[in-house]
Amino acid sequence: MADECIFCKIIDGEIPSAKVYEDDEVYAFLDISQVTKGHTLVIPKQHCQDIYHTHPETAEKLFSRVPKIANAIKQTYAPVGLNVLNNNEEAAGQSVFHLHIHLIPRYGERDGFS
Numbered sequence: 001m002a003d004e005c006i007f008c009k010i011i012d013g014e015i016p017s018a019k020v021y022e023d024d025e026v027y028a029f030l031d032i033s034q035v036t037k038g039h040t041l042v043i044p045k046q047h048c049q050d051i052y053h054t055h056p057e058t059a060e061k062l063f064s065r066v067p068k069i070a071n072a073i074k075q076t077y078a079p080v081g082l083n084v085l086n087n088n089e090e091a092a093g094q095s096v097f098h099l100h101i102h103l104i105p106r107y108g109e110r111d112g113f114s
């Protein structure tokens with residue numbers, strides 16, 4: 001765990017979160033400010049700050065869980081589409097420096113996210 005990393009604290013249970021999925025390597029939870037209903041973040045349990053600093057094995061574990069979690073979101077929220085996003089470095093919109101994948105369900109013209 002990296003000191004002062006909020007996502008490490010979420011994994012640890014020190015900060016509460018709405019769990020979507022968990023196994024030994026990966027944790028998924030609802031984004032605190034969801035851009036659409038069901039907006040989920042998928043993170044490796046091992047801290048790494050971004051895609052540049054991630055061991056390929058950690059990335060493999062993280063990305064391999066995405067189809068399963070995407071299907072769970074599809075079943076729960078019945079979106080008409082889904083964005084899979086990963087921001088790296090501030091200029092690309094990264095605000096939490098623990099690697100994460102956004103899964104953003106889309107609901108058509110009225111979902112307010114573009």
Ligand code: 5GP
Nearest residue numbers: 006017029030031032033087093094095096
């Ligand atoms: P980024 O901007 O780094 O790609 O995404 C970070 C995301 O983490 C943001 O969408 C933000 O809403 C979410 N976030 C920040 N702090 C917390 C928190 O304490 N709990 C949860 N569930 N999400 C958080």
Ligand code: ZN
Nearest residue numbers: 005008047098
């Ligand atoms: Zn961390």
